[in-house]
Amino acid sequence: YEIRPNPQSLTSNPDPNENAPTGVDYEPHPETSIPLPASRQKILDSITRLYSGSGSESDMRVYAEKAVYDDPWSYCDTRYKIAGQWYGIPKVMAQSRTLKTEVVENEDDRIVFKLQQEYTPRVAHFSKAVNSLVSLSLDGEEKVKYHKDMWNHHDYSHEGLGKIMKTLNGDHLTKVSRVP
Secondary structure, X not given: OOOOXXXXXXXOOOOHHHOOOOOOOOOXXXXXXXXXXXXXXXXXXXXXXXXXXXXXXXXXXXXXXXXXXXOOXXXXXXXXXXXXXXXXXXXXXXXXXXXXXXXXXXXXXXXXEEEEEEEEEOOOOOOEEEEEEEEEEEOOOOOEEEEEEEEOOOOOOOOHHXXXXXXXXXXXXXXXHOOO
């Protein structure tokens, strides 16, 4: 149930000069965001709190028990392992804040949105904004069953060394982040 959105069709800007070399524009434009019904907005709000390192156990409940989280650094295949990613943010980041979002697709089985997140590492104290395309595949109870985060206009590897590193990170970060 992994969603592989078409970044060009969902994010390309009519002005080609505004697109990245890959033909997409991952920078959110909130003024063009598709409105969500309250139940879906609650999911989006929980996810953005998690990205900001301020999520709670109730925010984690937007995920199905056997959910998958997939980003360039990690591949997690349970809600517990996903919690390890979110609870780890405050340990490695002095600050993580959501600057803006734009919902680009809202279908029965998914929500796709652009996210601009600013990260400030604890060791370096410089801030870096990262634009990404986030896809949330939903089950029949509107729980997130697959969370895919594509950074910098790329869909990162599920093969070879990249997959091994992502899986190791997903499997072992819970030991560092001490998930409740």
